[in-house]
Amino acid sequence: MLFSRCQRSLMRVAFAALTLSVAASSVAVAKPKPGKGFRLFSTAITVFVPNRVQCRVASDGSICATGSSTVGGGIWPRGTADQYIFGSGINIAGVIDNSQPKSVNGFAGDTAGGFFNNTAGSSNGSEVQPIFSSADPNDALAWPDAAKVPLGDAEENLFDPSLRGSLAASQGDLWFISWEGDPSRLESRAHPLGIAVETRMLGWNFPTGNEDIVYVIYTFYNISSANDADYAAIRPGLREILAQKGKDFQASNTAKFGINLPAGGYAINNLFAASVSDMDVAQADANYASVNVPFALGYTYEHSFSNAASLGWTFDPAIFGTAPFFAGVGFVGVKFLQSPIDPITGQQVGLTLFGTFTRSSSIQDPNDDKQLYRYITGGFLPSDGACSLNPVTSHICFVNISSPADMRFFESSGPLNLAPGGSGTIVVAYIFAAPVQSGGCPGTGCDVKPATSTTNLTILGDAARMASGVNKIDTMTGYLGFDDADGNGQVSQSEMKAVPGSLLGKALVAQNVFNNHFLLPFAPDRPDFFLLPGDNQVTVMWNRSATETTPDPFFAVASQPTVLDPVTGVPVANVLYDPNFRGLDVEGYRIYRGRVDNPTELQLIAQFDYGPDQSGRGIFNDFRAVMNPVPGCAPELGVTTTCPITFSTPAPGEPFVGSVPIDLVGTPTQVVPGNRVLLASGEAQILPGKLDTAFIDITRGRLAQGVSTELTNGGVPFMYVDKNVRNSLRYFYAVVAFDVNSAVSGPSSLESQRKTKAVTPVKSILGEKRSSLALLL
Numbered sequence: 001m002l003f004s005r006c007q008r009s010l011m012r013v014a015f016a017a018l019t020l021s022v023a024a025s026s027v028a029v030a031k032p033k034p035g036k037g038f039r040l041f042s043t044a045i046t047v048f049v050p051n052r053v054q055c056r057v058a059s060d061g062s063i064c065a066t067g068s069s070t071v072g073g074g075i076w077p078r079g080t081a082d083q084y085i086f087g088s089g090i091n092i093a094g095v096i097d098n099s100q101p102k103s104v105n106g107f108a109g110d111t112a113g114g115f116f117n118n119t120a121g122s123s124n125g126s127e128v129q130p131i132f133s134s135a136d137p138n139d140a141l142a143w144p145d146a147a148k149v150p151l152g153d154a155e156e157n158l159f160d161p162s163l164r165g166s167l168a169a170s171q172g173d174l175w176f177i178s179w180e181g182d183p184s185r186l187e188s189r190a191h192p193l194g195i196a197v198e199t200r201m202l203g204w205n206f207p208t209g210n211e212d213i214v215y216v217i218y219t220f221y222n223i224s225s226a227n228d229a230d231y232a233a234i235r236p237g238l239r240e241i242l243a244q245k246g247k248d249f250q251a252s253n254t255a256k257f258g259i260n261l262p263a264g265g266y267a268i269n270n271l272f273a274a275s276v277s278d279m280d281v282a283q284a285d286a287n288y289a290s291v292n293v294p295f296a297l298g299y300t301y302e303h304s305f306s307n308a309a310s311l312g313w314t315f316d317p318a319i320f321g322t323a324p325f326f327a328g329v330g331f332v333g334v335k336f337l338q339s340p341i342d343p344i345t346g347q348q349v350g351l352t353l354f355g356t357f358t359r360s361s362s363i364q365d366p367n368d369d370k371q372l373y374r375y376i377t378g379g380f381l382p383s384d385g386a387c388s389l390n391p392v393t394s395h396i397c398f399v400n401i402s403s404p405a406d407m408r409f410f411e412s413s414g415p416l417n418l419a420p421g422g423s424g425t426i427v428v429a430y431i432f433a434a435p436v437q438s439g440g441c442p443g444t445g446c447d448v449k450p451a452t453s454t455t456n457l458t459i460l461g462d463a464a465r466m467a468s469g470v471n472k473i474d475t476m477t478g479y480l481g482f483d484d485a486d487g488n489g490q491v492s493q494s495e496m497k498a499v500p501g502s503l504l505g506k507a508l509v510a511q512n513v514f515n516n517h518f519l520l521p522f523a524p525d526r527p528d529f530f531l532l533p534g535d536n537q538v539t540v541m542w543n544r545s546a547t548e549t550t551p552d553p554f555f556a557v558a559s560q561p562t563v564l565d566p567v568t569g570v571p572v573a574n575v576l577y578d579p580n581f582r583g584l585d586v587e588g589y590r591i592y593r594g595r596v597d598n599p600t601e602l603q604l605i606a607q608f609d610y611g612p613d614q615s616g617r618g619i620f621n622d623f624r625a626v627m628n629p630v631p632g633c634a635p636e637l638g639v640t641t642t643c644p645i646t647f648s649t650p651a652p653g654e655p656f657v658g659s660v661p662i663d664l665v666g667t668p669t670q671v672v673p674g675n676r677v678l679l680a681s682g683e684a685q686i687l688p689g690k691l692d693t694a695f696i697d698i699t700r701g702r703l704a705q706g707v708s709t710e711l712t713n714g715g716v717p718f719m720y721v722d723k724n725v726r727n728s729l730r731y732f733y734a735v736v737a738f739d740v741n742s743a744v745s746g747p748s749s750l751e752s753q754r755k756t757k758a759v760t761p762v763k764s765i766l767g768e769k770r771s772s773l774a775l776l777l
Helices: 009-024 137-141 154-158 238-257 369-377 472-476 503-515
Strands: 045-048 054-058 083-085 087-096 111-115 126-133 174-179 195-202 213-222 268-278 287-292 297-302 331-338 353-357 408-418 423-433 479-482 496-498 529-534 537-542 562-564 571-573 586-594 603-609 619-622 660-663 669-671 676-678 684-686 691-693 719-722 731-739 757-759
Touching (some): 045 126, 111 369, 126 238, 154 213, 195 238, 213 268, 213 408, 213 503, 268 297, 268 331, 268 423, 287 408, 287 472, 297 503, 331 408, 331 503, 353 369, 423 503, 496 503, 529 757, 537 731, 603 719
Antiparallel strands (some): 045 054, 087 111, 087 268, 126 174, 195 213, 213 423, 268 408, 287 297, 297 331, 479 496, 529 537, 537 719, 562 571, 586 603, 669 691, 676 684
């Protein structure tokens, strides 16, 4: 879902009347009245499909899991049978403050935790708030304040100010709250820890590379206190929910265990969180799992990268069919985008520890929360099994390099110290990618281990050894090289070069999207408009959209070939750089009309667009030969036979130079680099279905007779007289602005929100008391 860049706050007004009953009770959330697709309460299980990823989610905290013993919950690309994830989720463990005696705090000094994804048995998570999906109209109508993009507490800093307080930050937000505080859920532990987890998932179909990424934000709240004042720093709506859970936690646990708990709760110290994944890529027992420590990225793959035809798999040629990629089972990875801050260095700790385990290896599934804590902190006992590397210095415990197996992995980060009512956040990205060709792959002899020796598992991150070469699997994830930009001899992810579209290439996209506070292209602002009823006619008048003079905020991101690395402070290549992105992109206006107050039922009755002028409006400056493409010009493929100029193909971090001005007239088309291939004839061919045609779907087929979405350069009159109406009938109108922009960064054309106004045409009578010039606002 896309919202206007300056008028996202209006979304709150649009939903205010519908969410009053929700605000009155933050704990019990009422749903819309019955209708098509009616659900009395928001679901405990849903399928998250914001882009090319399909992920089944449950409100107890399980991610991409079905609960089945045989069927997984993570499919990519969606609509196929290509299973990558069997189940995943977050597990947590920490130490309860021991400053009070056991007689006052019955849990004092205990190490405790919660499994939201227990690979060895049942989990401890249970629902606090059900799942709300912004893609579900019923959920959108009943969206609670607590589920809105954070505004008013520390979590708001994750998001650009223009997103805060909106219903959703992405094309499909998912939100719910779970906790491990129920004392009836004691599988693999002695008692709960006292943590509620707010989970928000985000996804987009753009920019390039982002369509195969799902973002998950976990915020942990210490709900051990029964005092409302301890939750004062949490934003309204959510504050009341958590304060109530604090009371529930104290009442249920003191009754269950016959102990005392201090009314003000207790601090939870050295809390670590681990993303735990059982991926099962294609054939479960044919997997390896490994890690890229500088990227804080764990991943799983099928050892031979087979074509998997026997499994009924399909491979989208736009993903797998263009060199350097090939049609073989791909990668799925989980990457830390934000982790806790190290109080000594002031920097994020990143990946604390990565480890794999199977039922047959030295390191097996943790049996209880105490062993979980030792796993995710690196404090192993001899009885836990032996790490093959020093977990403190390498951040790796054990990686299977012997033979393929049913692999599971954990990757942890911490510590967090949470006072009663306190909170902390980590952010991860689930990333799916095709394999990069490497010696013998694809081929019958392709069989790739994480490394040829345990020692080689630590090559990445060691600048001197990386200079002599990396593991084969590293090249298949997209590794291209390393540039010590700050000259400190240390390796950071921003200093590693990667193949665009590869696992590492997409990981860089994910990190940049996060670093830019999830700011991506916006639709234009909706213009103000007015309706004047007349005799069998309605006059529509409108003002300019504010976006005509206010650049899309994403332009500040897309226009820069380099950005400052937040860790090193050194300029590095900006993977979101798009020279074709237009800051001032409003192309024209559309007028919609309908007989019902439903934006999706409106019919396009008129369109007006600007022609080229001295300000550059109506012109698209094409730096990459992607606008209205022809077979003889594809610079990224070395095809330049019919190019009107010599297009540049700069290295990452360098700007594009030289562009062709394209008059935006007719129906502009674009192709995203990577979606055309080189033919033996020396010409470029666009992959089927990959030519973007602006406006083709914008009206959902609802066009009035004689109306076209083709651009005419006819200008914008800011007034239109609709004579296809009848007196005494009520009509609904909407006026929107639409844009034309780069398909590399998002949809090539977006239009502003369709907000309707009503009017009834009447025959004017002289002397009538009512004004025939009434403007309906």
